[in-house]
Amino acid sequence: xxxxxxxxxxxxxxxxxxxxxxxxxxxxxxxxxxxxxxxxxxxxxxxxxxxxxxxxxxxxxxxxxxxxxxxxxxxxxxxxxxxxxxxxxxxxxxxxxxxxxxxxxxxxxxxxxxxxxxxxxxxxxxxx
Amino acid sequence: xxxxxxxxxxxxxxxxxxxxxxxxxxxxxxxxxxxxxxxxxxxxxxxxxxxxxxxxxxxxxxxxxxxxxxxxxxxxxxxxxxxxxxxxxxxxxxxxxxxxxxxxxxxxxxxxxxxxxxxxxxxxxxxxxxxxxxxxxxxxxxxxxxxxxxxxxxxxxxxxxxxxxxxxxxxxxxxxxxxxxxxxxxxxxxxxxxxxxxxxxxxxxxxxxxxxxxxxxxxxxxxxxxxxxxxxxxxxxxxxxxxxxxxxxxxxxxxxxxxxxxxxxxxxxxxxxxxxxxxxxxxxxxxxxxxxxxxxxxxxxxxxxxxxxxxxxxxxxxxxxxxxxxxxxxxxxxxxxxxxxxxxxxxxxxxxxxxxxxxxxxxxxxxxxxxxxxxxxxxxxxxxxxx
Numbered sequence: 001x002x003x004x005x006x007x008x009x010x011x012x013x014x015x016x017x018x019x020x021x022x023x024x025x026x027x028x029x030x031x032x033x034x035x036x037x038x039x040x041x042x043x044x045x046x047x048x049x050x051x052x053x054x055x056x057x058x059x060x061x062x063x064x065x066x067x068x069x070x071x072x073x074x075x076x077x078x079x080x081x082x083x084x085x086x087x088x089x090x091x092x093x094x095x096x097x098x099x100x101x102x103x104x105x106x107x108x109x110x111x112x113x114x115x116x117x118x119x120x121x122x123x124x125x126x127x128x
Numbered sequence: 129x130x131x132x133x134x135x136x137x138x139x140x141x142x143x144x145x146x147x148x149x150x151x152x153x154x155x156x157x158x159x160x161x162x163x164x165x166x167x168x169x170x171x172x173x174x175x176x177x178x179x180x181x182x183x184x185x186x187x188x189x190x191x192x193x194x195x196x197x198x199x200x201x202x203x204x205x206x207x208x209x210x211x212x213x214x215x216x217x218x219x220x221x222x223x224x225x226x227x228x229x230x231x232x233x234x235x236x237x238x239x240x241x242x243x244x245x246x247x248x249x250x251x252x253x254x255x256x257x258x259x260x261x262x263x264x265x266x267x268x269x270x271x272x273x274x275x276x277x278x279x280x281x282x283x284x285x286x287x288x289x290x291x292x293x294x295x296x297x298x299x300x301x302x303x304x305x306x307x308x309x310x311x312x313x314x315x316x317x318x319x320x321x322x323x324x325x326x327x328x329x330x331x332x333x334x335x336x337x338x339x340x341x342x343x344x345x346x347x348x349x350x351x352x353x354x355x356x357x358x359x360x361x362x363x364x365x366x367x368x369x370x371x372x373x374x375x376x377x378x379x380x381x382x383x384x385x386x387x388x389x390x391x392x393x394x395x396x397x398x399x400x401x402x403x404x405x406x407x408x409x410x411x412x413x414x415x416x417x418x419x420x421x422x423x424x425x426x427x428x429x430x431x432x433x434x435x436x437x438x439x440x441x442x443x444x445x446x447x448x449x450x451x452x453x454x455x456x457x458x459x460x461x462x463x464x465x466x467x468x469x470x471x472x473x474x475x476x477x478x479x480x481x482x483x484x485x486x487x488x489x490x491x492x493x494x495x496x497x498x499x500x501x502x503x504x505x506x507x508x509x510x511x512x513x514x515x
Contacts, residue, residue: 012261035378036262043373063283063382065275065327067267071252074267082272082327084280084377091377093266106283117267125266 006122011038016123020114024055026090034089058109059085059092059127066101076119085110085127094125131350131514132226133360135233136165137473142341142461143310146243150179150186151198153342154239157466158199161235161344166358172346173231175205176222178215178238179465184253185241199235199344209465211257212414214238215343216468216498216507220367222347223509232352237344238470240463250338254464257501259375271335271415273376273502275327278417280382282329285432289329292416293320294439296333296458299413302445303455305484310337310461334416339461343470362476366399366510368392376502385503388425392497392508396427399493399510403427406449407491408478410471412499412506413456422497423451426508445488453478453485468498468507475511 015037018024027035027050029042034053041048064083067074074080081096081104096104097115110127117124138160140153154177162169177195182188192205208218215238222234242250251271255264258273268276281287297317303309320333353360370390373379380386396402403426411422423434428449437443443451454460454474457467475494477483492513499506 009261043378063276063280065272065279065329066325067269067272067275067327068324069247069251069271069326070267070269071255071264072248073252075248077267080267082266082268082276084276084382093263093268093375093377095267106279122265 016114016125019112019125024112025052026055027051028053028089036090053089055112056087058111059087061104061106061108061110062086062091063106064096064104073120073122074117077117083127092125094127097126098128129227130229132223132364133348133350133353134345134362134364134472134476134511135167135348135353135358135360136161136163136346137476138164138344139308139470139473140342141308142339142463144243145340148241148340150182150188150191150239150241151194153241153340154195154237154344155198157237157239157342157344158235161237161346165346167233167346167348169199169201171233172201172203172235174203174222174225174234175199175201176208176218176234176236177205178208178218178468180209180211180214180240181253181256181464185245201235210505211500212412212464213468213498213500213505213507214465217369219469219472219509220369220507223364223367226347226349232349234347235344236347236469237342238465238468239342240465241340242338242463243340247338262375262377269327271330272327274415274417275330276376277382277421277502278329281417281420281435284383285435287435289321290317291435291439292334293317295413295416295419296320298438298444299452299456299458302453302485303459306455306460309455309459310339311455311459330415330417336414336457336462339463341461341463341466343466343473345469345472361513361515362479362511363514364509365512366395366401368394368398368508370506372504374501374504384431385421385425385499385506387503388422388497388499388506388508391506392426395508395510399512401493401510405493406495407493408449408453408475408489409451409495409497410454410475411451411456411497412467413452413458414462416458418499419451419456421503422499426495426497445485450488453483453488471496471498472509472511479511479513
């Protein structure tokens with residue numbers, strides 16, 4: 001299934017739209033806890049009044065792996081690098097694009113973006 | 129409050145049985161547990177059954193009553209789903225029921241059919257234990273998730289692929305005499321290091337296999353055991369459960385497992401024991417790094433210290449505190465929904481002396497650690513020889 005037929009997931013797809021437009025954000029509660037949409041309340045403290053805070057332009061790779069065995073939806077994408085990137089308020093999990101696996105390092109600065117997978121053409125959060 | 133005894137235990141062979149249905153597997157494990165217990169199945173007052181991916185593997189929901197039928201019991205039956213911790217959770221609820229006086233006899237178990245899906249299909253199915261929006265859609269598989277944790281661990285504390293390989297070698301050695309194990313075959317560190325990479329730094333031999341199998345235990349109250357003259361020397365004296373954020377990215381730590389730390393602390397407190405009292409442990413080594421994280425969560429080691437435990441010989445068969453004498457998930461196999469109770473089956477036999485590796489256990493206290501997802505949920509149980 002591609003995005004053209006998949007019913008949108010409110011919050012999540014809005015988040016991807018925003019990242020794609022270069023306007024990434026995360027949700028922040030009055031106590032400064034970060035989270036990702038959709039959220040009714042802060043997952044850390046239960047506070048209800050969540051505001052949108054701009055995502056930092058770059059984040060730092062905290063950990064990563066090169067995936068050789070994938071689920072069928074990512075068959076043609078292998079091998080690919082999955083990374084967890086720290087943006088301060090939140091971390092994001094996505095695929096690293098435009099970098100050879102041997103050049104990837106913990107601590108490297110990357111920017112978030114949205115791309116399509118090779119296998120199904122689904123939208124996917126990536127880092128460049 | 130009554131004590132809770134393990135009256136009987138049963139397993140199927142863990143391995144590749146793609147043509148066997150879940151109901152068939154569980155029926156066999158339950159039958160063995162009843163025979164071992166010497167308890168008539170008509171005495172069962174409830175079935176707590178763990179299963180993770182039956183909808184995907186067998187197009188089967190509502191498995192509680194189906195599995196009660198398979199076990200030949202008419203008691204109310206409930207399925208528990210908590211990813212790989214499904215039957216650990218089912219066991220914990222059964223322990224509470226017996227303690228509360230809700231039931232004197234409870235059948236607990238789990239089953240999983242996986243090999244009928246193949247490797248790609250199983251990889252896809254297991255992924256539903258992760259956050260669909262923010263992890264699965266980014267292509268994160270379970271091996272990848274544990275690889276992310278392994279690299280975070282190496283960054284924080286040090287460690288190497290060789291250290292992880294020693295864990296795989298140990299667990300394969302432990303399974304050699306276990307007739308229920310998927311791999312009764314020794315491997316070497318070199319073989320483990322040379323195996324194909326799955327998600328670096330984890331290779332094929334860092335990962336548990338895809339397994340079909342079932343497990344069952346019959347739990348009874350102290351009073352029921354005494355009234356019926358049951359020989360049930362092992363008791364469940366402690367139970368604990370911990371939770372954490374679902375997605376790895378949302379956790380405070382990437383190289384520690386607070387859900388398991390909380391479960392362990394609760395279980396130790398419940399049993400009135402501490403980590404120093406534990407003679408042997410069965411822990412959730414779905415990947416080699418997971419054994420390291422488990423040993424630290426169980427407070428056998430400080431964070432960063434367990435990575436070399438197998439290499440140093442502390443957790444091997446001849447070590448001070450052997451870990452995964454069954455072979456663990458790595459060599460015995462990991463039929464997801466069956467694993468939590470299978471650890472209790474193995475530990476009961478290890479403690480009461482009828483396990484091939486019982487002679488390696490120097491003491492009366494054992495611990496089981498069953499983790500779900502990337503340790504977003506965990507149960508820990510303390511088992512003791514009480515008579």
